[in-house]
Amino acid sequence: MSKKESNKDLSFDFDFLDKLVVGIGEVSQITGIPTRQIRYWEEKGIITSLTEEEGKNRRYNYENIKKMLLIKEMIDEGYTLDASAEKVKKRMEMIEETLNKLTKK
């Protein structure tokens, strides 16, 4: 296996996650969160879909989905929706920061 191919295999999942964009039905299936609840969270500004035009179907990326899963966890632990959203926001910022340090050339 050539160097190029090998590299491609290793970086594949990251490329994939970058491109990954899914609809609300899939997010619901993946996360177990009802579509109605996802729309409600979005309505409240807790999450932000990538939807280009209003009326078109909502699109979510990996970060969105990750966020929803984390919020769901916090809510299950007893936090309110707003508190959960706040905590998750900070946590994701921290992870982001750490990742930046790790990947910085």
Place this chain on the structure above:
Amino acid sequence: MSKKESNKDLSFDFDFLDKLVVGIGEVSQITGIPTRQIRYWEEKGIITSLTEEEGKNRRYNYENIKKMLLIKEMIDEGYTLDASAEKVKKRMEMIEETLNKLTKK
């Protein structure tokens, strides 16, 4: 961060990929393969969607998507569809095998 949480963070993407199931529109967006072509490949038996009942929307998992991307690559390299499918099938079986060896307790 507790041991449990830390473990969860590390294994998260794998769990995620396991649960990941997307519709044909998303696959098309992700891979750049037109929906019409995806249906054609499926019709020919090259790929197999997870669709439960006929008439319902097609669902694809990570393995399906990976396969389509690989086939697309081979076709771009000049192989016929059938040859591409065959090569990809073998390649994926090899990867599967290797993974099994790696993860075997």
Place this chain on the structure above:
DNA sequence: CAATAATTGTAAATTATTTACAATTGCAAA
């Protein structure tokens, strides 16, 4: 050119999602 592979086009029917308005549930403070 003929034959086959591969892809693409599209109409009509069906499935999935959106928006908007409303009702319901849960919980904590007065």
Place this chain on the structure above:
DNA sequence: TTTGCAATTGTAAATAATTTACAATTATTG
């Protein structure tokens, strides 16, 4: 208990996206 707010859920009508089926078109190979 009831009052108020947070959070969720229900649903109808309109729209978006997908399915199937039949067909046409384009590429490639002998």
